[in-house]
Amino acid sequence: MSITNAIEVKNLTKSYKKGFMLDNISFTLPSGCIMGLIGENGAGKSTAIKLMLNMIKRNSGTVKILGRDNREDFELTKEDIGVVLDEVGISECLNAKEVGNIMKHTFKNWDEKVYAENLQKLSLSDNKKFKEFSKGMKMKLGIAVALSHNAKLLILDEATAGLDPVIRDEIMDMLCEFTREETHSVLISSHIVSDLEKVCDYIAFIHNGKMLICEEKDRLYETYGIVRCSAEQLNDIEPDAVIGKKISPYGAEAIVERSKIPSDWEIGAIDIEKLFVFMVKEGH
Amino acid sequence: MKGLLMKDGYLMWKYQKVNMIIALIFSFISAFNIDGSNTNLFFIFYSCLMISFIPSGLYLVEEREKSYMNFFTLPVSRKTYVLEKYLLSVLCNTAIILLNSVILLIRTAGQSMLKDSLMMIALMTVMTFLTPAVGLPAVMKFGGTMGTFVNMIVPSFCMLLIMSVMSFDSVSDLVQYHMQAIDSMIHMDFMIFYLLITLFTFLLYGISIPLSVKIYKNKEF
Numbered sequence: 001m002s003i004t005n006a007i008e009v010k011n012l013t014k015s016y017k018k019g020f021m022l023d024n025i026s027f028t029l030p031s032g033c034i035m036g037l038i039g040e041n042g043a044g045k046s047t048a049i050k051l052m053l054n055m056i057k058r059n060s061g062t063v064k065i066l067g068r069d070n071r072e073d074f075e076l077t078k079e080d081i082g083v084v085l086d087e088v089g090i091s092e093c094l095n096a097k098e099v100g101n102i103m104k105h106t107f108k109n110w111d112e113k114v115y116a117e118n119l120q121k122l123s124l125s126d127n128k129k130f131k132e133f134s135k136g137m138k139m140k141l142g143i144a145v146a147l148s149h150n151a152k153l154l155i156l157d158e159a160t161a162g163l164d165p166v167i168r169d170e171i172m173d174m175l176c177e178f179t180r181e182e183t184h185s186v187l188i189s190s191h192i193v194s195d196l197e198k199v200c201d202y203i204a205f206i207h208n209g210k211m212l213i214c215e216e217k218d219r220l221y222e223t224y225g226i227v228r229c230s231a232e233q234l235n236d237i238e239p240d241a242v243i244g245k246k247i248s249p250y251g252a253e254a255i256v257e258r259s260k261i262p263s264d265w266e267i268g269a270i271d272i273e274k275l276f277v278f279m280v281k282e283g284h
Numbered sequence: 285m286k287g288l289l290m291k292d293g294y295l296m297w298k299y300q301k302v303n304m305i306i307a308l309i310f311s312f313i314s315a316f317n318i319d320g321s322n323t324n325l326f327f328i329f330y331s332c333l334m335i336s337f338i339p340s341g342l343y344l345v346e347e348r349e350k351s352y353m354n355f356f357t358l359p360v361s362r363k364t365y366v367l368e369k370y371l372l373s374v375l376c377n378t379a380i381i382l383l384n385s386v387i388l389l390i391r392t393a394g395q396s397m398l399k400d401s402l403m404m405i406a407l408m409t410v411m412t413f414l415t416p417a418v419g420l421p422a423v424m425k426f427g428g429t430m431g432t433f434v435n436m437i438v439p440s441f442c443m444l445l446i447m448s449v450m451s452f453d454s455v456s457d458l459v460q461y462h463m464q465a466i467d468s469m470i471h472m473d474f475m476i477f478y479l480l481i482t483l484f485t486f487l488l489y490g491i492s493i494p495l496s497v498k499i500y501k502n503k504e505f
Contacts, residue, residue, distance in 0.1 A: 055356050056504040078359040089354025091291070091346070093298040102294070106287030106358050155357075 005064070006031045006153045006185035007052065012061030014051055020209060022047045024061070027204050027214040031152075032182040034175060036196030037189035038276055039206035045189035046086070048206065049157045052187075053083065066152060079108055082146025084139065086158035092131035096124055096141055100148075107149040115148035122170075136167040143174060154178060156188040160195055168192070172199045193273035203272055207280050217272070224275055225258045225267035237261065244278025255279070288360060288368040295342050303338070307331040307380065315387045328384050332408050335380040336415035337436075339373040340423045347427050353505050362500045369420060370493050377412035384408055399475065406478035410485045417485065417492040425499045 007029040015021040022044045029035045039045045050056045052063050054070050063070045068077050090099055096119055104110045119126055122140040130138065139159055146154055154175070160168045175186050176199055190196055196203065203220060205212040215223070224243060227234075234245060234252045241260030246253045255278040258267055296304070307330075314327035346352040355365060385405050392401050422434035 050505065053357055055353070057502075075359045075361050075364075078357070081357075083357035085353065085357065087350050087353070089349075089351045089357075091295060091351045092349055094291075094294060098294050102287050102291045103358075104287075105290050106360065108359075 008064040010062045013059045022209045025211040031185050033201040034186040035202040036200035037204050043206045044209040080152045082151035082154045084142040084146050084156045084159045090130045095127050095129050097126040109150045118144035136163045154186045197272040224270050226270045227254045227256050292372050300338050303334050307334040311383050332412045335376050336412040338376050339369045340419040343423050363497050366496045366500045373416040381408050403478050406482045409482050413485045413489045417489040421496045424496050
């Protein structure tokens with residue numbers, strides 16, 4: 001049976017005593033796609049992922065992972081999920097070989113051969129202790145584990161934070177390779193928007209616990225554009241067409257909805273990072 | 285469960301090796317009549333206490349390294365995680381009780397001390413199983429410092445209590461000393477007393493398991 005959506009989140013809400021609240025977020029990740037969950041630090045990305053993994057309790061809402069509610073037989077569902085959190089969470093004293101032995105007895109579908117290949121591909125020593133690995137190597141080991149049990153869905157929480165561009169690029173390549181199979185999907189959260197822009201099919205913005213936008217990346221390019229003009233010219237644009245603006249002594253820059261701008265205006269292509277920054281600053 | 289046991293096996297070897305070796309040395313020292321009393325209480329109980337701390341010690345290591353979070357991204361339920369810690373404690377405790385019991389029985393062979401030896405075995409059982417019964421829910425609920433405090437203090441207090449009880453010739457002496465009024469109600473043989481406190485410990489241990497599961501199911505990471 002093929003599953004059309006890898007993740008379906010509906011009206012997910014979580015409030016903390018400290019005041020932060022993940023407010024009624026909904027999104028869907030279709031199978032075979034990569035979704036980037038973008039948000040500044042503390043926006044609620046990790047909370048959303050922890051809720052999806054049932055690590056914390058929700059106030060309301062539903063989460064379906066690979067077609068199954070995450071409150072029912074979730075251990076079974078987790079056989080098909082590979083997760084890498086920002087802190088990989090492998091004991092400092094273990095080496096890659098020991099991690100492999102543990103996982104062999106944890107996952108039913110653990111593939112020792114694939115794991116050994118992944119270690120080799122990622123140039124990871126199998127007898128070096130985890131604490132002796134650099135941050136990038138630790139992350140790579142987490143990814144090697146996540147990719148060695150025939151997972152259908154990868155969930156990565158800030159997996160590229162603090163890594164150098166070369167390793168980040170390698171990781172992004174691996175994600176692209178993973179989703180070549182149409183039943184494989186990836187949800188990756190990050191505040192490094194440029195990484196996600198390269199590989200993601202879907203983009204979701206979270207800000208202050210609220211979902212600002214969740215859309216196909218290409219559709220965002222089609223819908224929004226950037227206008228560069230003077231501050232006075234900017235006043236000629238309908239206010240509801242402006243998503244966000246930046247006025248400086250040298251002129252004005254505004255992210256606009258293309259459909260609401262007169263055809264004689266020159267509208268440039270946006271990048272996702274700019275769209276995100278403008279939306280956040282504008283308080284959408 | 286097998287994966288969790290294997291992980292704890294690795295962690296025990298890497299983090300608790302020294303404790304295990306010291307416990308073994310103390311067990312073997314207890315084979316000799318050190319203090320002249322023929323009981324070697326300190327060496328026997330200390331080895332039991334060190335081994336009984338292993339599961340909660342490993343939990344605290346995982347908490348410090350935040351590696352327990354990783355286990356909830358794997359196909360492992362919270363209940364399985366907790367049950368594995370209790371299974372580990374049963375394995376560790378049984379091993380040290382058996383070792384100490386064999387040493388004790390060999391040492392006291394031919395001395396008509398079977399009754400005393402059985403009492404010692406009962407006390408070892410109380411000591412080793414009481415520690416995780418109290419300690420595991422405490423470390424899972426409070427974590428870090430507070431959990432360790434409860435984990436260390438409560439069993440130590442119980443050990444002191446047991447030792448003080450042992451300093452009396454009979455239960456009735458103890459009761460007369462403390463509460464003469466109820467003395468007549470509990471005139472019982474010391475063997476029955478030890479059997480009862482052993483059963484009570486197992487009861488506490490049994491209650492501790494669902495309690496820990498409940499605590500852990502409600503824990504947020």
